Amino acid sequence: xxxxxxxxxxxxxxxxxxxxxxxxxxxxxxxxxxxxxxxxxxxxxxxxxxxxxxxxxxxxxxxxxxxxxxxxxxxxxxxxxxxxxxxxxxxxxxxxxxxxxxxxxxxxxxxxxxxxxxxxxxxxxxxxxxxxxxxxxxxxxxxxxxxxxxxxxxxxxxxxxxxxxxxxxxxxxxxxxxxxxxxxxxxxxxxxxxxxxxxxxxxxxxxxxxxxxxxxxxxxxxxxxxxxxxxxxxxxxxxxxxxxxxxxxxxxxxxxxxxxxxxxxxxxxxxxxxxxxxxxxxxxxxxxxxxxxxxxxxxxxxxxxxxxxxxxxxxxxxxxxxxxxxxxxxxxxxxxxxxxxxxxxxxxxxxxxxxxxxxxxxxxxxxxxxxxxxxxxxxxxxxxxxxxxxxxxxxxxxxxxxxxxxxxxxxxxxxxxxxxxxxxxxxxxxxxxxxxxxxxxxxxxxxxxxxxxxxxxxxxxxxxxxxxxxxxxxxxxxxxxxxxxxxxxxxxxxxxxxxxxxxxxxxxxxxxxxxxxxxxxxxxxxxxxxxxxxxxxxxxxxxxxxxxxxxxxxxxxxxxxxxxxxxxxxxxxxxxxxxxxxxxxxxxx
Amino acid sequence: xxxxxxxxxxxxxxxxxxxxxxxxxxxxxxxxxxxxxxxxxxxxxxxxxxxxxxxxxxxxxxxxxxxxxxxxxxxxxxxxxxxxxxxxxxxxxxxxxxxxxxxxxxxxxxxxxxxxxxxxxxxxxxxxxxxxxxxxxxxxxxxxxxxxxxxxxxxxxxxxxxxxxxxxxxxxxxxxxxxxxxxxxxxxxxxxxxxxxxxxxxxxxxxxxxxxxxxxxxxxxxxxxxxxxxxxxxxxxxxxxxxxxxxxxxxxxxxxxxxxxxxxxxxxxxxxxxxxxxxxxxxxxxxxxxxxxxxxxxxxxxxxxxxxxxxxxxxxxxxxxxxxxxxxxxxxxxxxxxxxxxxxxxxxxxxxxxxxxxxxxxxxxxxxxxxx
Numbered sequence: 035x036x037x038x039x040x041x042x043x044x045x046x047x048x049x050x051x052x053x054x055x056x057x058x059x060x061x062x063x064x065x066x067x068x069x070x071x072x073x074x075x076x077x078x079x080x081x082x083x084x085x086x087x088x089x090x091x092x093x094x095x096x097x098x099x100x101x102x103x104x105x106x107x108x109x110x111x112x113x114x115x116x117x118x119x120x121x122x123x124x125x126x127x128x129x130x131x132x133x134x135x136x137x138x139x140x141x142x143x144x145x146x147x148x149x150x151x152x153x154x155x156x157x158x159x160x161x162x163x164x165x166x167x168x169x170x171x172x173x174x175x176x177x178x179x180x181x182x183x184x185x186x187x188x189x190x191x192x193x194x195x196x197x198x199x200x201x202x203x204x205x206x207x208x209x210x211x212x213x214x215x216x217x218x219x220x221x222x223x224x225x226x227x228x229x230x231x232x233x234x235x236x237x238x239x240x241x242x243x244x245x246x247x248x249x250x251x252x253x254x255x256x257x258x259x260x261x262x263x264x265x266x267x268x269x270x271x272x273x274x275x276x277x278x279x280x281x282x283x284x285x286x287x288x289x290x291x292x293x294x295x296x297x298x299x300x301x302x303x304x305x306x307x308x309x310x311x312x313x314x315x316x317x318x319x320x321x322x323x324x325x326x327x328x329x330x331x332x333x334x335x336x337x338x339x340x341x342x343x344x345x346x347x348x349x350x351x352x353x354x355x356x357x358x359x360x361x362x363x364x365x366x367x368x369x370x371x372x373x374x375x376x377x378x379x380x381x382x383x384x385x386x387x388x389x390x391x392x393x394x395x396x397x398x399x400x401x402x403x404x405x406x407x408x409x410x411x412x413x414x415x416x417x418x419x420x421x422x423x424x425x426x427x428x429x430x431x432x433x434x435x436x437x438x439x440x441x442x443x444x445x446x447x448x449x450x451x452x453x454x455x456x457x458x459x460x461x462x463x464x465x466x467x468x469x470x471x472x473x474x475x476x477x478x479x480x481x482x483x484x485x486x487x488x489x490x491x492x493x494x495x496x497x498x499x500x501x502x503x504x505x506x507x508x509x510x511x512x513x514x515x516x517x518x519x520x521x522x523x524x525x526x527x528x529x530x531x532x533x534x535x536x537x538x539x540x541x542x543x544x545x546x547x548x549x550x551x552x553x554x555x556x557x558x559x560x561x562x563x564x565x566x567x568x569x570x571x572x573x574x575x576x577x578x579x580x581x582x583x584x585x586x587x588x589x590x591x592x593x594x595x596x597x598x599x600x601x602x603x604x605x606x607x608x609x610x611x612x613x614x615x616x617x618x619x620x621x622x623x
Numbered sequence: 624x625x626x627x628x629x630x631x632x633x634x635x636x637x638x639x640x641x642x643x644x645x646x647x648x649x650x651x652x653x654x655x656x657x658x659x660x661x662x663x664x665x666x667x668x669x670x671x672x673x674x675x676x677x678x679x680x681x682x683x684x685x686x687x688x689x690x691x692x693x694x695x696x697x698x699x700x701x702x703x704x705x706x707x708x709x710x711x712x713x714x715x716x717x718x719x720x721x722x723x724x725x726x727x728x729x730x731x732x733x734x735x736x737x738x739x740x741x742x743x744x745x746x747x748x749x750x751x752x753x754x755x756x757x758x759x760x761x762x763x764x765x766x767x768x769x770x771x772x773x774x775x776x777x778x779x780x781x782x783x784x785x786x787x788x789x790x791x792x793x794x795x796x797x798x799x800x801x802x803x804x805x806x807x808x809x810x811x812x813x814x815x816x817x818x819x820x821x822x823x824x825x826x827x828x829x830x831x832x833x834x835x836x837x838x839x840x841x842x843x844x845x846x847x848x849x850x851x852x853x854x855x856x857x858x859x860x861x862x863x864x865x866x867x868x869x870x871x872x873x874x875x876x877x878x879x880x881x882x883x884x885x886x887x888x889x890x891x892x893x894x895x896x897x898x899x900x901x902x903x904x905x906x907x908x909x910x911x912x913x914x915x916x917x918x919x920x921x922x923x924x925x926x927x928x929x930x931x932x933x934x935x936x937x938x939x940x941x942x943x944x945x946x947x948x949x950x951x952x953x954x955x956x957x958x959x960x961x962x963x964x965x966x967x968x969x970x971x972x973x974x975x976x977x978x979x980x981x982x983x984x985x986x987x988x989x990x991x992x993x994x995x
Binding site for chain 1: 791794795848850851852853854855856857858867868871872873887888891892895896899902903906907910926929930933934936937940941944945946
């Protein structure tokens with residue numbers, strides 16, 4: 035009896051266990067069984083296209099095949115990699131990198147090995163896929179930039195999602211915009227990932243698809259960029275280092291935004307080789323830097339327009355009278371020089387702008403003081419961001435503009451003020467800011483919020499109040515910079531296809547070496563010691579449409595170097611809009 | 624033969640046979656579900672094993688117990704010889720050497736050893752009581768020889784079952800309760816000794832049993848997936864052939880040791896309770912036969928078979944549901960495997976013989992009994 039009791043007890047124990055599992059714990063265990071068999075596989079979306087204002091494609095998707103590998107399904111990893119390496123001609127280094135990537139990857143998710151495979155490369159692998167479990171080949175698309183050379187900084191590049199992106203809900207193996215427009219409009223371009231709910235067996239093989247939600251293509255982005263102007267700017271700048279910004283003066287749309295040297299953005303798609311990236315990083319010409327917005331330079335004589343505007347605004351006596359330029363100005367024991375050593379003679383504000391007389395503006399700045407100068411500069415949008423959507427725009431520096439900064443609260447030395455008045459010293463601006471100053475002068479003081487998107491209603495940041503005919507005076511002077519024989523931009527731009535108004539600038543990089551008699555020491559100037567060349571302006575003069583700023587790093591003289599580039603862009607614009615602007619109307623003023 | 628009842632007409636115990644056949648139906652259905660996606664051959668093979676096994680059952684039913692007593696020692700020796708041959712000639716499967724190939728037939732001698740050893744115990748204690756060391760020592764020595772070989776194979780499950788069965792039989796053969804208490808108290812020492820002699824993988828299994836979540840993709844995987852399968856079946860189950868854990872191969876060894884999980888997943892608590900009821904009825908019926916057996920040998924034989932079935936069932940279900948470590952014990956009549964099935968049917972046949980030889984002392988064999 036005891037024996038049979040024990041036997042019954044044992045069987046009741048297991049029965050109790052079954053009641054516990056199948057009744058009490060059923061729900062949790064049922065979910066675990068469902069989790070076991072269900073796999074949510076993301077379906078990656080196609081990225082939206084990037085178009086220029088006329089619909090020309092600047093970034094598109096091309097069909098290719100991507101090879102990936104699911105580590106936990108691979109039976110012999112090294113043999114599999116040998117096979118793939120032989121098919122795809124991997125170098126030893128490449129193979130090591132891939133092996134390392136696989137090691138550090140989640141074993142149950144595909145690791146992207148190679149993208150942009152053409153069919154003739156992918157086919158031999160696809161046909162033997164079943165000998166090598168874990169290998170997956172799927173049709174996909176890759177990003178292609180038809181104007182990679184001309185738009186490298188503007189459009190930017192993509193990179194594989196990193197750990198940070200993965201936390202943001204981006205899926206492994208997806209590409210994410212890392213710079214330029216690709217980054218700025220990432221949310222719009224990216225599209226929405228879909229899902230495939232698959233039933234998988236214990237080895238992770240797909241048994242069937244249970245449900246599916248297709249991915250949604252990213253929305254296209256239509257930029258305000260005119261690729262014709264962008265190309266013209268790129269061609270004109272050539273191999274020189276520099277930046278160009280072209281704006282629509284009424285809408286604040288950016289028509290061209292160029293920085294040189296550029297880099298080939300198409301190389302980023304498969305994952306850039308580390309060596310090349312390092313090379314770019316180490317390159318002294320800093321190809322990764324977008325000089326149009328991410329770097330600020332002394333604006334040099336282009337700043338004189340701001341100084342002149344400040345003069346009118348704060349009624350500096352000098353704007354209504356004249357002074358004498360002897361080629362230099364003595365301040366205590368220092369000599370501040372005008373670029374023209376013979377001097378400009380007796381000179382008023384208009385001629386001072388046309389001929390870019392330094393001495394006149396030293397004196398004007400001296401009368402104004404740093405506070406008035408910096409207030410005006412701030413008013414005209416210097417020292418603040420332009421609102422362009424790109425990442426990493428810098429503000430530049432306007433001395434005395436920040437009342438909270440301890441270094442800005444001190445009294446300024448007269449020399450500092452004078453130097454600032456001609457755009458040297460600690461004043462720095464970005465090429466895009468200077469283009470906006472030109473546009474604001476052209477459109478009558480509407481400081482626009484700049485945008486890269488086409489067909490946006492213009493957003494006016496603020497209306498700058500300018501008394502009387504100040505703007506008219508400044509504009510006339512800028513026109514004469516180009517049209518007068520003595521104007522600094524005459525040689526480069528007087529024959530431009532549209533009547534142009536502008537201002538040149540030559541920013542001193544190092545103090546010119548002089549001998550004991552005060553004469554320049556002649557000889558070859560090192561590239562890195564050469565002056566920066568500037569040109570800012572707008573066209574056509576009568577009814578302004580575009581404003582631009584050209585900056586050439588260590589280019590030399592503004593009128594000689596930056597001027598012709600500006601002309602090439604204005605000519606390209608004129609040709610493009612030839613119907614609107616009969617060529618012979620260029621010299622109507 | 625004075626106690627032959629006048630109304631007695633010898634016939635087999637049909638209820639026992641019916642229960643076994645019901646188990647056959649449940650087993651073959653579950654096996655079909657476990658193998659229908661791949662190896663249909665196994666199902667047909669198991670069908671043949673049933674045919675063979677039922678023949679063996681009939682043979683054992685016809686075997687007089689007196690004659691059986693003469694066969695026990697030779698049977699034990701033969702099974703020992705086969706067991707010794709395994710390390711020399713056996714097949715290796717899943718790292719363990721357990722099978723002997725005889726033509727197209729693979730024999731697992733450890734199955735045979737369990738039952739012949741059980742018979743040996745029954746035979747020994749049929750004329751002795753287990754209350755003196757002189758009566759206890761010989762069977763325990765007989766027990767140790769096969770255990771040494773089996774542990775070497777290695778097959779912890781069989782060794783465990785032999786030990787449990789030996790203990791059960793010794794207790795049923797009149798082992799004093801005070802001794803038993805002493806043994807229980809000294810068992811930790813024994814366990815420590817066992818731990819010392821275990822293979823690494825066996826130690827790992829025990830550790831995994833104690834904490835399966837510690838290594839969910841490694842050694843604990845089998846148990847975790849099995850528990851998920853059983854639990855996800857719920858009350859009513861997922862339906863015949865619709866168990867995802869089994870169909871998608873998350874469940875390991877699903878036609879042999881883990882076949883119960885297939886049944887539990889697809890049939891739910893309903894099916895598992897039904898199966899356990901069948902086992903309880905079967906074991907209960909055997910115990911009833913033991914109660915009316917004509918000889919001590921017959922009674923002990925029935926008790927031995929009943930405890931054997933109980934131990935198998937308890938260990939198997941306990942292991943697939945995470946109560947016991949995974950030791951590789953089949954579920955009686957349900958798991959795929961010819962050696963186990965045939966020996967179990969043979970044992971059932973012996974029980975039927977005991978019933979047969981009780982010569983009408985069985986109350987429900989009297990005319991007019993509803994169970995007759």
